Amino acid sequence: MAGPASRRPKLAVWKFASCDGCQLTLLDCEDELPAVAGAVDIAHFTEASSADGPGPYDLSLVEGSITTPDDLRRIQHVRRVSKRLVTIGACATAGGIQALRDFADVREYASVVYARPEYVATLARSTPISAHVPVDFELRGCPIDKRQLLEVIAAFLAGRRPCVPAHSVCVECKARGNVCVLVAHGTPCLGPVTQAGCGALCPAFNRGCYGCFGPMESPNARALNARLRELGMSTPELVRIYRTFNATEEPFRQAAEQAEQSEEADG
Amino acid sequence: MTHKSIRIGGLARVEGQGSLLVRARAGQITGLELNIYEPPRFFEALLRGRAHTEPPDITARICGICPVAYQMSACQAIEAACGVEVTGPLRDLRLLMYYGEWIESHALHIYLLHAPDFLGYDSGVAMAADHRPHLERGLALKKAGNEVVATLGGRAIHPVNVRVGGFHRVPARAELAPLAERLRRALDQALATVEWVAGFEAPEVEHGYRFLALRHPQEYAILSGSVAVSDGTEFSAADWPVHVVEEQVPHSTALHARLDGATGYLVGALARYALNGALLNPVARSAAEAAGLPPVCRNPFRSIVVRAVEIVHACAEALRVIEGYAEPDVPYVPVEPRAGVGHGISEAPRGTLYHRYRLDGAGLVAEAAIVPPTSQNQARIEMDLRDLIQPRLGLPEAELAALCERAVRNHDPCISCAAHFLDLHLDR
Numbered sequence: 001m002a003g004p005a006s007r008r009p010k011l012a013v014w015k016f017a018s019c020d021g022c023q024l025t026l027l028d029c030e031d032e033l034p035a036v037a038g039a040v041d042i043a044h045f046t047e048a049s050s051a052d053g054p055g056p057y058d059l060s061l062v063e064g065s066i067t068t069p070d071d072l073r074r075i076q077h078v079r080r081v082s083k084r085l086v087t088i089g090a091c092a093t094a095g096g097i098q099a100l101r102d103f104a105d106v107r108e109y110a111s112v113v114y115a116r117p118e119y120v121a122t123l124a125r126s127t128p129i130s131a132h133v134p135v136d137f138e139l140r141g142c143p144i145d146k147r148q149l150l151e152v153i154a155a156f157l158a159g160r161r162p163c164v165p166a167h168s169v170c171v172e173c174k175a176r177g178n179v180c181v182l183v184a185h186g187t188p189c190l191g192p193v194t195q196a197g198c199g200a201l202c203p204a205f206n207r208g209c210y211g212c213f214g215p216m217e218s219p220n221a222r223a224l225n226a227r228l229r230e231l232g233m234s235t236p237e238l239v240r241i242y243r244t245f246n247a248t249e250e251p252f253r254q255a256a257e258q259a260e261q262s263e264e265a266d267g
Numbered sequence: 268m269t270h271k272s273i274r275i276g277g278l279a280r281v282e283g284q285g286s287l288l289v290r291a292r293a294g295q296i297t298g299l300e301l302n303i304y305e306p307p308r309f310f311e312a313l314l315r316g317r318a319h320t321e322p323p324d325i326t327a328r329i330c331g332i333c334p335v336a337y338q339m340s341a342c343q344a345i346e347a348a349c350g351v352e353v354t355g356p357l358r359d360l361r362l363l364m365y366y367g368e369w370i371e372s373h374a375l376h377i378y379l380l381h382a383p384d385f386l387g388y389d390s391g392v393a394m395a396a397d398h399r400p401h402l403e404r405g406l407a408l409k410k411a412g413n414e415v416v417a418t419l420g421g422r423a424i425h426p427v428n429v430r431v432g433g434f435h436r437v438p439a440r441a442e443l444a445p446l447a448e449r450l451r452r453a454l455d456q457a458l459a460t461v462e463w464v465a466g467f468e469a470p471e472v473e474h475g476y477r478f479l480a481l482r483h484p485q486e487y488a489i490l491s492g493s494v495a496v497s498d499g500t501e502f503s504a505a506d507w508p509v510h511v512v513e514e515q516v517p518h519s520t521a522l523h524a525r526l527d528g529a530t531g532y533l534v535g536a537l538a539r540y541a542l543n544g545a546l547l548n549p550v551a552r553s554a555a556e557a558a559g560l561p562p563v564c565r566n567p568f569r570s571i572v573v574r575a576v577e578i579v580h581a582c583a584e585a586l587r588v589i590e591g592y593a594e595p596d597v598p599y600v601p602v603e604p605r606a607g608v609g610h611g612i613s614e615a616p617r618g619t620l621y622h623r624y625r626l627d628g629a630g631l632v633a634e635a636a637i638v639p640p641t642s643q644n645q646a647r648i649e650m651d652l653r654d655l656i657q658p659r660l661g662l663p664e665a666e667l668a669a670l671c672e673r674a675v676r677n678h679d680p681c682i683s684c685a686a687h688f689l690d691l692h693l694d695r
Contacts, residue, residue, distance in 0.1 A: 020330070
């Protein structure tokens, strides 16, 4: 952050409604952090630095979803001062776990948590950044994967598109040599409909994927739902498995609705 | 009397969004508010209707810095509701994973967030120019902690391997051998850290703290125990709601907690050390003595030394767990849901973290309550600031603002759980 900062591209990190985990991923690049700090001028990163370098910024990493009236205005400012804007994580890309309010009444939610909900300024929905401003790239995951984060930063520094696969977790699972938990153990798994990026972590731990990277490019949730029902999953269980960290991503939204409707059709 | 209003950067190097407002008139503080404007995410509301197996994964998302704490408090609360206690090697693995989070979180706070205050830098990364070996040591420690969490949990942030009843998969003994190697190096780095931060010049400040922390008969409590208060009160996890009541204040989306009717008690490293210091691993206890820490430390600027001592403890205890580890027969004990209420408390790096769930007969969450450390500490941080600022109102505003920020960072507030413009309004 010191030195001839004007020569190096300026990086900014912004936070909206989130857990801080995705921006922490940058600090979790322990081996690479000094090199990153050498290659870019980390001009605005409130969690890590009191320094607040002025914009415009060459690359802005945006964490979190839009849930308050103030943040509706702040994201417009962030876009204005950013040449490139990349969202990091499920909240900024898909609304995050807090988007479960979209399926409920936010005033009722507020009244459960706060004795005086009128003190709390909040919007009815939790929306991704792309609902408000143009986004140059969306990095998925709850949380993001640090190798993918470094790839995104390196790609934008080099002026190319990031190489981030859009295929399913199944591909990574095979590459890792995991036993298929769905086929071999009958464990419900969202791997077939979920985008790769985590390294097929859950199956490596004998657990079914729970979809924290959101939908892959061409998911066939209908086929997966049929299989999950054969494994004994009930309609509410199917709805819940899609309504977690990427609940408002269209393919997952539809998958949950399809589960609800097919039960009505069966019933 | 002149009215002055200054905007000074932000409440930086804390996790989350907040600001501080101080008003003074004629040499007296007339108002002081630590303003938390972290957008509310309504976890307690959205948990309703979820299966009893889901809170560990969902509540991890409350905080990316201490997800293990959320997972552990959540698991224990649900297990308590279902009449299950996890013991033996599965509990040991939970301890090991939690020590990993303490090492990672404390190293992050000491090296990247707190030390820059003492050495006069904007950030840990900016320290690299003059203190590169120190920064590298801090990053190595942090990485060791992350590796412990990732080995047991699959990844350092929002681990995937924790479940109600234990783990999805448990490691073979041999898988932990490389961790032991890392932790032996980390222990040396932690001891060097204590020595380093013990040399930092801290303002001479002492506060009359009322401490609260978990207490366990044999352990420097992290995972379970009863709740101890420095005035001698001790109560069980199930009695938490009788003693601790949260209330809302208009200026914050974090709730303020009251303990037996009184606001302003302290949780976290200083509280744990004061209440449980005798149970520290001997290596950590000698490091504390060598660093000149008294048995009870009431200077929050010295909390950095206590955190370093806790890293030593976490490394030494993690090594002890690995040494005694025998792979359990099953990765988890079955937890059959039943209607009931369960309480779970553990010591997050920032302090005591309480969860309560009421399950219905179908095993769904009917009601959830979560009391994070920062909502307990918020009122006490405001009191620290009052005590600190009142005699120093004559200081230049920039100096005063910097001191306020430091006083907030002393308590490592994790405001995502519930601070970025520091607005210092001075009318004096």
